[in-house]
Amino acid sequence: MLSLLAQVADFKAPHVDYHALAPEIVMAVGLCAVLLVDLFVPDHKRWITGTLTGFVLIGAFIPVATLAVVGDDMRALFDGRYIVDEFALALKGLFLLSAYVVVLMSSNEMEEGHYYQGEYYVLLLSSVLGMVMMASSRDLISVFVALEFLSIPAYMMAAWRKRDSKSNEAGVKYYLLGVFASAVLLYGMSLMYGLASSTRLTDVGQALTLEGDKVGMQVLAIVFVIVGFAFKVSAVPFHTWAPDTYQGAPTPVTAFLSVASKAAGFTGLLAMVYLAFPMAHDVYQPFMWVLAALTMTVGNLLALKQTNIVRMLAYSSVSQGGFILMPLAVAGTGEAAGPALKAVVVYLLIYAATNLGAFAVVIAVARKTRSGEISSFGGLFNYAPGLAVMMTIFLASLAGIPPLGGWYAKFGAFRAVVEAGGGWGYTIAIVGAINAVIATAYYITVMREMWMKPAPDGDETPVRVPSPIVVAIALCGIGTMVMGVLPGAVARFGDLADLTFAFGG
């Protein structure tokens, strides 16, 4: 007992870089503020919580921006377990801005549906805080905590339309499979800790060499961790929750899950691949290869036959996940490591803007049609040309048609695998190319409805789009187009090359 006390006395508080932690701090304070404000706001003024949430997110974005401006140097906290570098900042920015767009998309939905608003925004903020933490986590424990932090609020948000059995189904399915995935992940992580005697990812990386007498356990650990994340990013065959959850959840939540939550899953996966498995590429690369090929192909084939727009977008996001996984199949091959990392991050950024935009249009249109069927988009070009054109832009970007953002995302992914070369690289590139074509088939179905079909019920009254959604669509539209025409100018993608270095170091 005494010795224990003596140890405590030796404890020295670690140096804390408050600037580096500022986004998290702002988020945490803001979260409490929203919760408190919600207590004292009368029912008819609930919109205040939504607005406040928006300000919190912007507020948290400011330190992210200043950190990016201040310098390229990596800020390592807590013994290198929590790192703020370009990679982390780019993703933090992504999470905060997508959450802001989700807030814009939610405000009318929440108000008109008479849902609990304060709680919704608090949960949203906590989930985003988890994501922001995920971007910096370089330790098994912080990765896991961040993952749970971002997932648990999302389970509840998926079931937010509580009087709708579909929404309940969405929440329960997401919860059960999510918890299962967490368990698998945790098991893999515990094996890793056992092997490395450390939870720091770089130490784990030193231990997972695929040499010595514990190779079997190493492989098992890697496979379990990847499977755990595969659930999060809804990679086939671990995607089965996604369509039901996406369809049942309120649409803004779906947008949030399919973009931010997915990106957070990929963030964790990237940290694992680049820090914990760099020497185990013989194991994770084939695994990723198969996952990527399956994910894009199966996601596409299932998307082809959907008649519900949200379900279609759900499967499309599964398939897009396959493209994001594609570079990871070569992440350990020589020259390709840098381009692969860049490709994933750039893909996530562009995909976020595009997919959120598509969901925003879906929300705007559904306000009039009260339907989620693809056929409800009929005649949109005649009575709401603006929405139709924006939707066309988003869908074309998802399909990867220049000069919209999506092409550059796909380009990066292709480039990484071709750079790696060899049979594996070229084959997956061809698989990806064919899938890119299949994907256009279902994106174009929606375009066809909008441009070429008459309105299903002949109702051509214009759509009234509330201003927050207009702003959301505009932000996403600008993002999609700018990233397509001037991809190099946006963010400092160019510097991401240094990041693999910082990352691996």
Next chain:
Amino acid sequence: MDHAQNWLLSLGTFLPLAGVLVMLFIPKKNEEEAKLVGLVTAVATLAVGIYTLTQFDYDAAGVLQFAVKDQMWIEPIGATYTIGLDGISLPLYFLSMVITVLVMIYSWNHIPSPGNAKAFFILMLVLQTGMAGTFIAQDLILFFVFFEVVLLPMYFMIGVWGGENRQYASLKFFLYTMFGSALMLVAFIALYIVTKNNSADPAAANFSFQWFMENSDLVSKNTGLWIFGGMFVGFAVKVPMFPFHTWLPDAHTQAPTQGSVILAAILLKLGTYGFVRIAIPFLPEAAKTWAPIIGVLAVVGIIYGALGCLAQTDMKRLIAFSSVAHMGFVMLGISTLTPLGINAAMFGMVAHGLITGMLFFLAGSVKERYHTLEIKRLSGILIQMPRLGWILGFCAMASLGLPGLAGFWGEFPAILAAWNPAGALVDNGHETLYQVLTVISALGTVLAAAYLLWLYQRTAFGTPAAEFAGGGHGHGHDDHGGDDHGSDIHDVNSFEWAAWTPLLIAIVLFGVVPSLMFDVMDPAVQLITDHFVAGK
């Protein structure tokens, strides 16, 4: 001259987008205003084009002029904003501007159902940017982006304003092209990576054409064959070459007249231009191996297209199939890898653009008057509309390659060149093959004469069918649901004259003085074919 006026091409390419921007703010109801802004933009663009023509240094047609170089566009991936115009690009670049203006004039009172002139004109302007951009791009990524920009506008043009089967046709067009360009993109990236990795100075690698031209010897033969294969699919779909052509008859038949004209006159050329500008000069070794395959497919296309024409009952579909045959001649010329062959191919592209574009205009006008394009039901156009009938005859003659008109200079030299393919091909023992191809393709011209004259004979000669006899209430009443078919029939109107005259003049002019174009193209073509002299 070097960096002089290097803003000129950017202006000519992006000016249409400025027009689009203005048009976005015009309410949909003010159709006249929207059309006016569209047309003014297109005319202004053409004016820039004409100015470019006057400033072009014809004595140095082999080098890039008005060039923008060393301008990074997407730094991390080495994509540059390199543009320039040489003898190969100039005719097509200018043609795209002319065609857009003419199509807009034609559209003035010919907006196909379901209307919405504003959107229609906007799409044409976006198309114009994509087309012009493709021809001036001197960077693979830039080329790819422009190449793809035309996709969506054309898709909507066919799908929204097209005929009965438009949705099927537009989807087919889109998916085929997407498939080609996806493989093409992979091939582009592979080419970049291979040249970069094999280069002594990898840091200098970028996507500009110049880089690939200078480093074309860095690609090993085997890799080159694969990369060429990827590009081949991308460009061959666009041309379209047999067996990738099946989208074309559907797209042409269903597209509105304007769409058909643009498709035939410019979009198909993006593919052949890609072969001449990219696939062959960047991968000369692979081109030597692929050339005979291209040659054979081209000749199959010539014969297949011609036979296809003979089997058609629809005038527009017949013209579409004739495109397959004509593009076959272009590809045959390219496959010889000789200056003569490629010059012929380049000439053939422009000539086909003028002539087939014109034929599609005529088909559109016939359809508008008779409400049908079924060859069986049409006859006696010469009696009912002598002027239109004569123009149709003139274009049919031009299309079958009558000497003295533009079509001749695309086909005849291509056939001639096939008899004497490039030395490198002779070295590989392909001479006999090419001579067989020459004979078969010459037969193709006979077939071309057959189907075009047959078409002309059946539609223009004879007496007008009773149902279109005009004015009265004849049989048409009973057979065809009360339409008075004859009432729309009138000869060429002033908008049509305005749109067609320049094309007709150009067909004669280039037919009589082909050197106008050959002289411009030849220096640039020579640079490409240098690789293929025997023994090299």
